[in-house]
Amino acid sequence: MFIVRFIALLTVLALSTGCASGLNSMQKSEMRHFEARNMTVKEKSPGAAAALGLLPGGGSFYGREYGFGVVNLLLWPLSILWDPVSGYDAAQVINYEATKAHLMQSQEKDMRVLDDQLSSGEIDMVSYTIQKRKVEAKYRYN
Template sequence: MFAFGLVAVCTGCASGLNSHQKAELNYYEARGMAVEEKSPGAGAALGLLPGGGSFYGREYGLGVVNLLFWPLSILWDPISGHNAAQSLNYTATKAHVDRIQQKELADLDERLKTGQIDLTEYTLEKRKVDQKYSFN
């Protein structure tokens, strides 16, 4: 019974992405804008080693716990490693998309400031940039 409770508690430590975040990451992946900082498959595979999935996903405290509870942690650490890698990829993708959107908007602002485009063109182009990077 203790082991079941421990599994329930530890699997909640790295719950991964919620459904909105998963859909958003899929959206960016489909458009070639996603960043894969860590491989979820590698995180899951490393979860079979003592604390490996958690350490791979930069969840060091959970890694130590999983190391101490190995081999029992094999029940949840592959899931933790997969979810942690997916969360890191989501965060990296959001930062990447924000950077490229801000660069495009800064370029657009510069074109307006130098008179290369007028306010009407600027407004239309800005709307296109916002739509390009917006998930909703």
């Protein structure tokens, strides 16, 4: 009876612990766009995350899903059924968020340079406007 309750508790924990759901279709499209323009940041390897998912909780721990990693550790070897996918999805989300943050910082830096050039008189308002449009186009996803 204790084992049944313990397994039920672990199942509830597994279902209630947030796992990475991966990228939605819009985010996948954005990442393809960024990859095509060689603008991505790779903090985590989705392949390594999937491979580590075969170890007890490895994919989740690698993907910074620590609560889910503990549950997967306790449910191993059953967690082999979902932890590779969870780790893979988490690595993709981490890379997406790192890419977006990097691009936002880069755009802000480029705009600060332009603003400084305008305020110092290095460029006039016409040049500023043209350069600003170029910066916005560089970082825009369409």
